[in-house]
Amino acid sequence: MWRTVGQEKLVNTLARGLAEGRQLSSYLLVGPPHVGKMTLAMDIARFITCTGDEKPCGECLLCDRIGRGLNTDVTVINKDYGAPEGAGEKTTIPVTAMRDVVLSASLKPSEGNSRIFIIEAAESLNVPTANVLLKTLEEPPEQTVWILLATTSDRLLPTIVSRCQKLELRPATRETVMNLLINEHGAEKQRAEEIAHLSGGRIGWAIQAISDPSVLEEINGKLDSIEEVLKAPVDARFDYALKLSRDLRQDRESAQQELELWIEFWRDMMLVRQGLNQHIKHLGRHSVMKAYADKLSLQQISRVMASIKQTKGYLGQNANAQLAIENMMLSLPQP
């Protein structure tokens, strides 16, 4: 059983190739974060090592051990690979770690027929590290399979890309995400629907959101404050601008997510204004959006959108954050 969901076409092609003995030594899986690249990589690893009849059977010892992360022939390499605990934050795989990996790749597999190396965030490899990897892909040690995961192939060396079979993962449909959440994660229909809309087809994100309530809590907290701001008079809006500009300094990622939510909120509002209610991302906010959309013209909504996007652009260029957000506040409709 393949565990990958929502990639039927790609899985069929891949399974046919593997079943016909066309096992390659390197694959490149490309797709947005949390779309299911690691799940697919593990499926390929299980397929290759599986001793059952219908591969990947999911039941033989080797499938089971890969599923539980115990199979010593499967190595996942990410920025923390080989680093001692507390070694500090790294942004990419150090070249020394990649050299160690390549050295270990010449060892024979210890459990199955192949050793499988999965390289996360391959797009962020620096040139020296990428070159070590390239040499290996050009002449891979026997019985090794290399699976590279990347959000885009544009930032990889073209020579690396050309060595790999490239497989592009697309976001799954909302229906697929919803059914998975209901059937395999016991979600209620309404909640599954809400998360499916929010997920943008990224299965991994949807599963995270259903199993960890804090994911949705954080988003909802931010949307609540956006709604508060829309109801507030101008001085309170300026207080918000001050707070968000401080957050940008202290917790940049969270503040940027909040700005992204401002954009999503108004994009949804535009859809609601046009009667395209089923396409909105933040389903739980529909009634609030409807109330605004009834009062505003499409032109007014798109002016606000433009202002928020412009603010986000300014902030990316290190402009005066408070001033930029205050301007954005002034572009919002009066409460």
Ligand SMILES: [Zn+2]
């Ligand atoms: Zn198996």
